[in-house]
Amino acid sequence: MTQIPDAMRAMVLEEPGRRLILRQRPVPTPQRGQLLLRVRACGVCRTDLHLVDNELPNPSIPVIPGHEIVASVVASGEGVSRFAVGDRVGVPWLAWTCGECPSCRQGRENLCDNARLTGYTLDGGFAEYAVADQRYCFAIPDGYTDAEAAPLLCAGLIGYRSLRLAGSRVRRLGLYGFGAAAHIVAQIARHQGSSIFAFTRPGDRRAQAFARRLGAEWAGGSDERPPEPLDAALIFAPVGALVPAALASVVKGGTVVCGGIHMSDIPSFPYRLLWEERELRSVANLQRRDGDELLAIAPQVPVRTQVETVPLDQANDALDRLRAGDVEGALVLIP
Ligand SMILES: [Zn+2]
Ligand SMILES: [Zn+2]
Secondary structure: OOOOOOEEEEEEEOOOOOOOEEEEEEOOOOOOOEEEEEEEEEEEOHHHHHHHOOOOOOOOOOEOOOOOEEEEEEEEOOOOOOOOOOOEEEEOOEEEOOOOOHHHHOOOHHHOOOOEEEOOOEOOOOEOEEEEEHHHOEEOOOOOOHHHHHHHHOHHHHHHHHHHHOOOOOOEEEEEOOOHHHHHHHHHHHHOOOEEEEEEOOOOHHHHHHHHHOOOOEEEEOOOOOOOOEEEEEEOOOOOOHHHHHHHHEEEEEEEEEOOOOOOOOOOOOHHHOOOOOEEEEOOOOOHHHHHHHHHHOOOOOOOOOEEEEEHHHHHHHHHHHHHOOOOOEEEEEO
């Protein structure tokens, strides 16, 4: 039996808009149905950055961010049956849903009125330990290290949900913002037979080369038009001006999906960009089915994540690099 200490190190957001602070916190006690987890790796997601930058409403302050947790089960509360001590699990953004609100009753738990969210309204994984409701945890496929698996849990999962919502007849797929999500989605979409057209910040040659290495047929700046019209486009960069740009690049009946939780304002644009039955939609949160499907597909592709590990106490530096776009693939904190 693993010795569980009383205290742990955690990076805590005590005031939105300010840097995280390294604190000693009591190790949480798992309640009924919860796992106590030793965090092995936790990815740094753009949503963590929006939280820290005070761009998201009503966080539970103070809060420990982090919702791409790969961890070992070290203890469990009463009534836990899905996982045992020693199992490796992943914890995503969706931490709990009520099961009773109209969205839950319609099978749309991602839109639950009362959802609790990891690293936002509940403490997350920028810490040595965390607790999580067993029903919302996933088994992590073998063949991925802890750090490699971490970005699958949000970047991969939201990317996969965005790809699914783009429809099934996507031969030419545009990806706006070639970061953690796009680098995973590109591999899945190619596996499904799509050609990838990658859009980066104008002049970002490094990101464009990264996209080509992952099999993009074309990579260029977001101010450029693709060499051929796209069937669908996924927008992962938090830049509202990409919405009319993406609409202008998709064919009649094409779909544009906004994958992020926050975006700068969308500039006004002529109706003709939307006309001809183009669709514009967003993706919010995840359903557990997205995780089950992604974690089954990822080893078949096989999706290879590109990660760079960073010590837990350097979480602020990792966030700074994400803000600056100075990341190839994903950054992962190691407690
Ligand atoms: Zn609900
Ligand atoms: Zn995320």
